[in-house]
Amino acid sequence: MTSIGERLVQELASRGVEVVFGIPGMHTVELYRGLAASPIRHVTARHEQGAGFMADG
Numbered sequence: 001m002t003s004i005g006e007r008l009v010q011e012l013a014s015r016g017v018e019v020v021f022g023i024p025g026m027h028t029v030e031l032y033r034g035l036a037a038s039p040i041r042h043v044t045a046r047h048e049q050g051a052g053f054m055a056d057g
Contacts, residue, residue: 005030009038019043021051 002010008031012020019041024032035042045051 003030003033005032006034006037009034009040013038013040021045021055023048023051 005028017040020035021043022028023045032042043051043054045054
C-alpha cells in the first residue's frame with residue numbers, strides 16, 4: 001500500500017519538481033521514505049527559514 005508521503009512525492013515528480021528543501025523529522029518520515037525511491041533531490045537545511053530562502057532562490 002502506498003503511503004500519503006509516497007503519493008505526494010509521486011505527484012511532485014509528475015509535476016516536474018527536481019529539488020526539495022527541508023529538515024527530516026518525526027512528522028515527515030513517510031515523505032522522506034518516498035523521496036528515497038524517487039529522482040527528486042533533497043537538500044537538508046539547518047533551519048526552516050534557511051530552507052525557505054534556498055527554495056526561493
